[in-house]
Amino acid sequence: MHSVPSVSVTYARNGRSTKANELGMRVMQERAYEKRGEQYLLIKSPPASGKSRALMFIALDKLHNQGLKQAIIVVPEKSIGSSFADEPLSKFGFWTDWKVEPRWNLCNSPGTDGGKVNSVGAFLESNDRVLVCTHATFRFAVDRFGVEAFDDRLIAVDEFHHVSANPDNKLGAHLGAFIARDRVHVVAMTGSYFRGDAEAVLMPQDETKFETVTYTYYEQLNGYEHLKALDIGYFFYNGPYVDDILKVLDAREKTILHIPSVNSRESTKDKHKEVEEILESLGEWQGVDEATGFQLVKTPEGRVLRIADLVDDEGPRRDKVSGALKDPTQKMNRDHVDIIVALGMAKEGFDWIWCEHALTVGYRASLTEVVQIIGRATRDAPGKTHARFTNLIAEPDASQGLVTEAVNDTLKAIAASLLMEQVLAPKFEFKPKTQASSAQPGFDYGDDGYDPKKCNVGFNEDTGTFQIEIKGLVEPKSKEAARICSQDLNEVITAFVQDKPTMERGLFDREELVPQDLTLTRMGKIVKEKYPQLDEHDQEAVRQYAIAALNLTQEAKRLATGGDEGERSANTALIDGVRKFMNVRDLDIDLIDQINPFGEAYSILAKTMSEESLKQVAAVIAAKKVKLTPEEARDLARRAVKFKQERGRLPSITSQDAWERRMAEGVAFLARMKAEAANG
Numbered sequence: 227m228h229s230v231p232s233v234s235v236t237y238a239r240n241g242r243s244t245k246a247n248e249l250g251m252r253v254m255q256e257r258a259y260e261k262r263g264e265q266y267l268l269i270k271s272p273p274a275s276g277k278s279r280a281l282m283f284i285a286l287d288k289l290h291n292q293g294l295k296q297a298i299i300v301v302p303e304k305s306i307g308s309s310f311a312d313e314p315l316s317k318f319g320f321w322t323d324w325k326v327e328p329r330w331n332l333c334n335s336p337g338t339d340g341g342k343v344n345s346v347g348a349f350l351e352s353n354d355r356v357l358v359c360t361h362a363t364f365r366f367a368v369d370r371f372g373v374e375a376f377d378d379r380l381i382a383v384d385e386f387h388h389v390s391a392n393p394d395n396k397l398g399a400h401l402g403a404f405i406a407r408d409r410v411h412v413v414a415m416t417g418s419y420f421r422g423d424a425e426a427v428l429m430p431q432d433e434t435k436f437e438t439v440t441y442t443y444y445e446q447l448n449g450y451e452h453l454k455a456l457d458i459g460y461f462f463y464n465g466p467y468v469d470d471i472l473k474v475l476d477a478r479e480k481t482i483l484h485i486p487s488v489n490s491r492e493s494t495k496d497k498h499k500e501v502e503e504i505l506e507s508l509g510e511w512q513g514v515d516e517a518t519g520f521q522l523v524k525t526p527e528g529r530v531l532r533i534a535d536l537v538d539d540e541g542p543r544r545d546k547v548s549g550a551l552k553d554p555t556q557k558m559n560r561d562h563v564d565i566i567v568a569l570g571m572a573k574e575g576f577d578w579i580w581c582e583h584a585l586t587v588g589y590r591a592s593l594t595e596v597v598q599i600i601g602r603a604t605r606d607a608p609g610k611t612h613a614r615f616t617n618l619i620a621e622p623d624a625s626q627g628l629v630t631e632a633v634n635d636t637l638k639a640i641a642a643s644l645l646m647e648q649v650l651a652p653k654f655e656f657k658p659k660t661q662a663s664s665a666q667p668g669f670d671y672g673d674d675g676y677d678p679k680k681c682n683v684g685f686n687e688d689t690g691t692f693q694i695e696i697k698g699l700v701e702p703k704s705k706e707a708a709r710i711c712s713q714d715l716n717e718v719i720t721a722f723v724q725d726k727p728t729m730e731r732g733l734f735d736r737e738e739l740v741p742q743d744l745t746l747t748r749m750g751k752i753v754k755e756k757y758p759q760l761d762e763h764d765q766e767a768v769r770q771y772a773i774a775a776l777n778l779t780q781e782a783k784r785l786a787t788g789g790d791e792g793e794r795s796a797n798t799a800l801i802d803g804v805r806k807f808m809n810v811r812d813l814d815i816d817l818i819d820q821i822n823p824f825g826e827a828y829s830i831l832a833k834t835m836s837e838e839s840l841k842q843v844a845a846v847i848a849a850k851k852v853k854l855t856p857e858e859a860r861d862l863a864r865r866a867v868k869f870k871q872e873r874g875r876l877p878s879i880t881s882q883d884a885w886e887r888r889m890a891e892g893v894a895f896l897a898r899m900k901a902e903a904a905n906g
Contacts, residue, residue, distance in 0.1 A: 232459040232830075233643060235447075235650045243275070243449025244606060250318025253449065254441040255280040262287045264437040266405070268386070269415045270713070271441040273601025274577075277415045278309040281382050282324040284413055286315075288380050289355050290322070294411060296349070297380040299358045302388050305576070307333025307358045308552065309384075325356070332359040339363040343370055350375055361388060361397055368400045377409040386416035387594050389428070398428075405432050412436075417601055431759065434706055440713045443604075444652045444690035450606040457614040458600065458646050460639040462621035467492055467587050468503040474616050477508055477525055479582040482566045482602050485537060486588035491631055492620050493588070501537050501567055508533075508565075518550035519543055520563060532561075536568040551578070560609070579605035587618045589635040596642045597649070617642075637730065640827050641723040647779055648719050652690040654775045656711070659695035659813075696774060697814035700767040707764035710757065711771040718772040721752050722823075728752075732824030733831070740884040745773045745819040747861050770815050777821045781807045784826045820885075854895050862892020 243253050251259060254271050258280040261267055267284070271277050285297040299310050311331070313324040328334065330349055332342045339362040346367040349357045359367075361383075368376070381404060383389065389398045404410050414436070428436075447456060463470040467486070475481060485500055486492035494500055505511060505523050512522035512530060521533040534551055538544050548571075556562040560580050584603040590596055596617070603613040619635050684693040702708045710718070722728060728748045731739055746769075753760075753769045760768065782803030807813070854862075866877050866889040877889040 232457065233647050233650060234455070234457045236455045237444075237448040237450065237453070239450055239452070239454045240448060241451045243446050244451050246318060248319050249283075250315060250320050251280075251283060252276050253445070254439075255283060257441060258439045259283050259287075261437050261439055263292070265411050266436040267411075267413045268436040268438045269413065269441075270417075270438060271415070272417045272443045272446050272604065273598070274579075274605045275417075275441055275446050277417075278384070279313065279315075281384075281413055281415060282310070282313060282315065283320065285356070285380055285382060286320075286322055286324065288411060292411075293378070294380050295378050296354070297356050297382060298346075298349075298364070298376070299356065299382045299384065300361055300364045301333065301358065301384045302361050304333040304360060305552075305571075306384060307331055307360075309577075310358050326358055327354055327356075330354055330357040332357065332363055339366055343367045347371060365396045365400060368403075369396075373400065373403045373407050374409075376404070377407075380411045380413065382413040382415070384415050386414040389414075402429060402432060405435060417597060434759075438709065438713050442653055442690060443650050447604065447650070448690055452608055452610050453604070453606050453613055455612045456604065456650065457612070458643065458650075459614065460617045460619060460643060462619055464621055466494060467618055467620070468494070468500055468507065470618070471504055471587075472507055474618065475504075475508075475585055476583065477529075477531060477565070480560070480564060480578075480580045481583040481585055482568065482576075482578070482581050482599075484568055484584075484586040484590075484599065487569065490588045492618075497537050497569060501535055504567065505533065518563075519546035520550065531564045534563050534566045536566065536571045560607075576602055577605070578602065579607040580610065581605065582610060582613050584613075584615045585618070586616070589617065589619055589638050597646075600646070634726075637726065637733075640733070640824075640831070641729060644723045644776075644780075644823075644827060645716070645720055647783065648716055648776065651779050652685070652692055654715070654771075654778065655691055655693045656699055656771055656774055657693070657695055658699045658701055659697045692778075694774075694778070694813070696818070697812070699774070699815050700763065700770055702764050702767040702771075704760065704764050707757075707760055707767055710768050715772050715775045718749075718753060718756065718768060719776050721756055722749055722772065722776070725752060729824065732822055733828050739822065740888045741820050741822045742885040743888060744823060745777075745821070746865065747858055749773055750861055751857065770818075773823070774815070774818050776823050777818050778807065780823055780826045781821065854891065856895075856899060859892040859895040859899070862889050863896050865889055866893050 246252055247256055249256075249259075252275075254269075254275045254277075258267070258269050258271075262284045269277055269280060271280075281299070285299075288294045289297055301307055301309070310324075310326060312326060316323050329345070332345055335342065335345070339360060342359065342363045343366045346357065346359060346363065347370070350371065381401075383397075383401070389395065389401055401412070404412065447453065461474060463473075475483065483504070485497060485504075488495055488497055505521060508531060509523045509525040512524050514520070515522055515532065518532075518534075521535055523531045523533055525531060534547050536544060536547060538547070550556070551563065551566070553562075557577075557579070563578075566578070566581075581603045584599050586596075586599055590599065596615075600615040603615055617639060619639055620632060685691070686693070702711050725748065728744055731748075732744050749769050749772060750765070753765050753772070757765060757768060785803040785806040869886070869889060870876050876893065877886040879887060879890040879894065881887050881890070
């Protein structure tokens with residue numbers, strides 16, 4: 227079994243994210259509550275950071291102090307509705323409690339979504355204050371009653387990444403109509419403000435109306451009391467996955483195991499037999515616990531594992547198991563269950579604080595789903611110091627005739643790894659480097675022996691923020707561009723690593739590749755498409771900030787020593803890596819643009835994937851290599867014009883500099899296009 231690029235991050239455990247203020251609010255909740263007066267509020271915060279309770283605080287203020295009639299909480303599936311059950315908030319210092327009348331929590335009531343629409347109508351006519359329903363029920367209700375029926379109410383959308391700006395996305399279309407009418411308040415909450423299909427969540431003109439509260443994974447995990455290390459690994463296997471499962475499944479760890487969809491190439495097409503084989507590999511079956519429905523398996527060491535099988539389709543049996551997992555009296559009982567085996571369940575909103583290992587077979591549908599599954603293991607719990615996510619992926623095999631699909635999974639796994647490195651790392655704050663700032667650095671560099679005049683980098687441990695100066699950096703002019711550079715760089719990077727031509731060229735077209743083709747041309751194209759409302763100056767600023775963040779993380783990982791240098795070194799590996807990079811080179815944006823963001827990923831891939839498989843992947847990609855497009859040529863020509871303004875000549879096709887040759891190729895390509903059009 228071989229691993230592909232993986233992430234390992236260690237945190238300080240300073241306890242900040244779990245401490246409550248006098249109102250009973252943790253750090254993220256307090257930050258969100260400060261913005262409670264905003265009509266449109268977007269909360270971007272990782273799993274287990276307390277988004278549901280933050281909404282309770284905000285909704286109660288809007289109902290009691292801001293004149294709104296009612297609050298409607300919209301969740302993607304019924305199981306998440308329990309997150310908004312009654313809470314005695316006054317017990318912890320707040321001025322009132324959160325209550326939902328049982329009849330208005332439609333996630334708990336029987337019947338279909340279509341039938342529950344009548345209940346939504348009755349609620350709108352009532353004097354009660356809070357309703358909880360699924361996305362589907364809400365969509366049907368808006369279709370029947372129209373957006374006008376919801377005037378002067380709060381619409382709170384949990385797992386907001388289910389919304390899309392695509393016209394075919396019904397929830398997204400409804401949201402656009404609500405914003406256009408401008409008579410409701412909206413609170414949107416998500417742990418991953420991006421979609422697996424790379425569609426925009428909101429239209430640009432709608433997104434600008436939202437005030438954003440951002441709470442990062444770094445802040446969350448760094449502020450825990452117990453959990454200090456998170457590992458993310460991707461592994462290739464050959465043959466049936468059940469034969470290799472024990473190479474990554476440790477029965478001593480509390481584990482959620484997601485088996486593959488029956489439609490995927492990893493599946494044996496018999497999901498029940500797969501579960502049976504997994505149980506057999508763990509030990510000797512001892513029967514079923516009558517009270518919970520859990521499978522009992524005795525390991526060779528003599529320990530009896532309690533295993534919850536959520537793959538079983540038989541209704542009463544699965545309901546018993548599901549109910550046992552939700553039993554509130556067992557939430558703090560670490561020994562209640564040892565392993566949960568699931569297929570489509572136990573992802574979003576599933577709360578099992580003891581989970582130490584999220585093990586997934588087969589690449590899941592999207593990066594969003596990967597982030598959600600990882601979130602199952604990132605809860606803080608007493609005695610839980612380490613957590614990990616493992617993704618088992620079938621290695622490309624030419625004899626199976628499914629190489630293209632395997633290549634896609636390989637690229638997605640690397641994209642997920644790159645994204646998670648960015649998500650889990652501290653935040654970057656960039657500013658242009660000037661002579662004045664170099665002479666009098668404005669950051670607190672501490673007493674670690676680094677020369678601030680050389681490295682121009684500071685780190686704020688409390689906020690988890692790097693402050694870095696870069697020569698030649700374009701600063702954003704507009705408020706919207708500044709917001710993107712400050713809060714949305716991960717969304718830009720997500721779009722970049724999800725772009726297949728970018729990933730393919732960055733990994734497997736290395737001999738011919740000019741890095742600026744990726745950092746300038748491809749990223750420039752993505753930014754233009756993602757933020758068409760920005761002018762050219764601000765688009766370039768966003769591009770530079772995003773590439774700087776991505777490449778600094780990659781170079782820092784490459785340079786970080788890690789190893790056995792003690793806990794401080796482990797805690798500060800990324801910080802030390804950034805500083806080493808800054809010490810080695812006088813950082814400027816031109817230098818950053820000359821780095822292939824996928825270089826480190828390829829080097830790890832080459833070491834860990836079999837040579838035959840690696841050649842197979844490269845061959846598949848080479849067979850469908852795309853030449854220069856007219857759009858890319860026009861972008862190169864625009865950069866050639868800037869080159870001429872700076873140097874007094876056009877780029878030369880015979881230059882020794884690869885990027886100058888590439889710009890010249892763009893100019894020549896456009897010239898040929900014009901000549902062909904004139905002759906045609």
